[in-house]
Amino acid sequence: MSKLMNGRRRSVLWACAPALLSFALAGCDRKPPQPPTQNETAAQPPSPGQALPAIAAVQDCGALTATDLTDIGGPNSRATSATAGNEDGHAVCVVKAVLAPAIHVEVRLPTQGWTQRYMQIGCGGLCGSVQMHVGAADGCVPLEAGGFVIAATDMGHEGMGGDFGYDAQQRADFAHRAQHVTALAAKKLIQSYYGQQARYAYFNGCSDGGREALVEAQRYPEDFNGIIAGAPALLFQVQNSLHHAWLAQSNTGADGKPVLLAGRLPLLHEAVVQACDALDGRKDGLLADPRLCHFDPGTLQCAEDSSDAAQCLTAAEVATIRKVYDGPRDPASGQRLLVGGPQYGSELNWAGVFVPRDAQQVIFSKQIALGSLNGLIFDDGAKDLTLDDVKFEASMFERLRARHPLFDATNPDLSAFNAAGGKLILWHGWGDQHISPINTLAYHEAVERQMGGDVAKSFERLYLFPGVAHCGGGQGPSSFDLLSPMLDWVERGVAPEAVVARAATAGASEFGQPPAQGGKPKGLPPLPPGVKPEDLPPLPPGVKPEDLPPPGEMAAAPGTPKQAPFLICPYPSFAKTTAGEGTLGTTQTCGPALFTDPTPDWVGKDLFKPYAPRAE
Ligand SMILES: [Ca+2]
Numbered sequence: 218m219s220k221l222m223n224g225r226r227r228s229v230l231w232a233c234a235p236a237l238l239s240f241a242l243a244g245c246d247r248k249p250p251q252p253p254t255q256n257e258t259a260a261q262p263p264s265p266g267q268a269l270p271a272i273a274a275v276q277d278c279g280a281l282t283a284t285d286l287t288d289i290g291g292p293n294s295r296a297t298s299a300t301a302g303n304e305d306g307h308a309v310c311v312v313k314a315v316l317a318p319a320i321h322v323e324v325r326l327p328t329q330g331w332t333q334r335y336m337q338i339g340c341g342g343l344c345g346s347v348q349m350h351v352g353a354a355d356g357c358v359p360l361e362a363g364g365f366v367i368a369a370t371d372m373g374h375e376g377m378g379g380d381f382g383y384d385a386q387q388r389a390d391f392a393h394r395a396q397h398v399t400a401l402a403a404k405k406l407i408q409s410y411y412g413q414q415a416r417y418a419y420f421n422g423c424s425d426g427g428r429e430a431l432v433e434a435q436r437y438p439e440d441f442n443g444i445i446a447g448a449p450a451l452l453f454q455v456q457n458s459l460h461h462a463w464l465a466q467s468n469t470g471a472d473g474k475p476v477l478l479a480g481r482l483p484l485l486h487e488a489v490v491q492a493c494d495a496l497d498g499r500k501d502g503l504l505a506d507p508r509l510c511h512f513d514p515g516t517l518q519c520a521e522d523s524s525d526a527a528q529c530l531t532a533a534e535v536a537t538i539r540k541v542y543d544g545p546r547d548p549a550s551g552q553r554l555l556v557g558g559p560q561y562g563s564e565l566n567w568a569g570v571f572v573p574r575d576a577q578q579v580i581f582s583k584q585i586a587l588g589s590l591n592g593l594i595f596d597d598g599a600k601d602l603t604l605d606d607v608k609f610e611a612s613m614f615e616r617l618r619a620r621h622p623l624f625d626a627t628n629p630d631l632s633a634f635n636a637a638g639g640k641l642i643l644w645h646g647w648g649d650q651h652i653s654p655i656n657t658l659a660y661h662e663a664v665e666r667q668m669g670g671d672v673a674k675s676f677e678r679l680y681l682f683p684g685v686a687h688c689g690g691g692q693g694p695s696s697f698d699l700l701s702p703m704l705d706w707v708e709r710g711v712a713p714e715a716v717v718a719r720a721a722t723a724g725a726s727e728f729g730q731p732p733a734q735g736g737k738p739k740g741l742p743p744l745p746p747g748v749k750p751e752d753l754p755p756l757p758p759g760v761k762p763e764d765l766p767p768p769g770e771m772a773a774a775p776g777t778p779k780q781a782p783f784l785i786c787p788y789p790s791f792a793k794t795t796a797g798e799g800t801l802g803t804t805q806t807c808g809p810a811l812f813t814d815p816t817p818d819w820v821g822k823d824l825f826k827p828y829a830p831r832a833e
Pocket of ligand 1: 498
């Protein structure tokens with residue numbers, strides 16, 4: 218596994234020790250297990266899931282290249298190499314394979330100590346490289362012990378940009394096929410190597426990996442027993458066109474330069490926190506449900522006779538900020554064109570995404586939108602589109618529908634997945650600067666509507682993390698373990714309740730890497746976790762890498778991480794503090810919802826109804 222994960226593991230070992238914290242769950246539905254004593258817990262962190270005997274390999278690693286994969290990927294599919302390696306002190310057999318025509322797969326199989334579990338990792342951005350980073354599993358004991366076979370795929374194309382979308386096969390592989398055939402190939406390699414199947418299979422992905430997770434649940438309901446979908450790009454078509462284009466356009470002045478720059482964000486963020494922090498009952502600098510907040514950025518606007526703009530916003534900045542919060546509307550009907558946008562409290566995380574450091578820099582959201590608009594989004598093979606081609610009106614939205622059944626993962630009919638015994642955990646950070654958590658809320662609501670509330674509750678959970686940015690980071694408690702509760706749910710039938718989230722300790726997520734954002738090439742903007750520089754869309758003509766925001770900008774964003782652990786309850790339940798502030802233990806229990814209004818109406822509401830998926 219990655220060095221990134223290794224660093225997190227060490228710093229948050231206790232984040233997945235549910236028994237240690239069980240006394241905090243007294244207000245929740247589930248009867249807590251007997252808490253061990255402090256000494257017992259410290260000596261032996263509880264291992265989630267079944268106590269599965271460890272299995273050793275029965276085959277030489279190198280012999281796995283002989284495994285026939287043509288029945289899965291078609292002619293010319295093959296394991297190209299199988300070599301002994303070492304990951305974080307665990308001996309593994311690393312198999313690299315190609316599934317036709319161009320799906321690259323890597324599978325890491327523990328030589329010893331395999332606990333009969335398989336986990337497939339989703340990839341971020343538009344994929345294009347094999348990414349083995351594991352998230353949302355900080356401190357999970359069997360994972361740290363090297364007990365999982367782990368695999369990932371590049372989704373059928375290499376490199377950055379959406380140009381692969383002009384190829385029907387590569388489009389289909391990215392849309393849905395690559396993760397499915399990767400699962401089949403990994404399972405076959407497991408059978409070859411250990412002489413038996415995996416007992417349990419899990420999928421864990423964030424961002425596009427969250428979309429991939431939901432694609433699996435919706436299209437291939439028997440591939441995985443447990444699926445964890447973080448910050449899913451489930452509304453791919455809208456997310457990568459109107460959403461990012463709106464953010465870019467909102468922050469572009471008449472002169473073509475950005476209006477709002479990163480240096481202004483602390484002023485805005487502090488005002489939002491000042492206005493809305495206490496609405497959740499906890500004055501901790503975080504908005505536990507930003508939908509309670511109705512902050513008006515106009516309150517920060519400079520007076521007409523003001524000579525010092527350091528502590529106030531210009532009228533243009535206020536206008537930009539209002540557009541970001543409000544989102545676009547169809548001019549004719551007034552209907553919302555997006556399900557939701559960046560939430561109050563997320564402001565510091567905007568830096569490097571749609572708010573650059575200085576006026577000479579390109580807005581990253583523009584790159585993201587252009588990278589998908591050219592190649593992926595439209596059925597007509599449109600090329601050379603610019604942001605001027607994006608019209609914020611209903612007719613533009615209609616053009617996005619053609620590939621909705623191909624790329625999106627919003628089908629709420631999970632009856633086949635449920636019938637197969639599958640379990641689904643959704644999660645999202647309220648401070649997400651790339652994908653609005655409202656997307657995930659809308660899907661959760663759709664699943665409840667479609668499946669019925671009680672049925673949904675039997676196999677699906679949603680967790681929302683205050684102040685947490687896209688797939689991690691931000692000002693909130695971004696270190697947590699959803700894998701351990703998933704193991705308990707799938708393997709022992711113990712449904713997940715509250716989970717404990719902690720602030721990632723400073724620098725921990727960059728363990729073993731240079732301080733400036735993991736040694737990425739100079740000049741590239743900060744990337745979401747799991748996204749590599751090579752995944753980025755190409756720069757617009759005439760733009761050099763040095764014109765982009767510098768590395769580390771997001772990491773340097775002000776805001777003190779909150780160190781106290783948080784109890785994060787399954788949505789809509791909310792952890793209420795019964796004594797003290799922000800401390801765990803006997804002072805936090807799961808209480809009633811803070812906010813229960815359904816997601817507001819918008820022009821694409823029907824996209825969250827059942828649909829027949831498109832193969833290509
Ligand atoms: Ca608060």
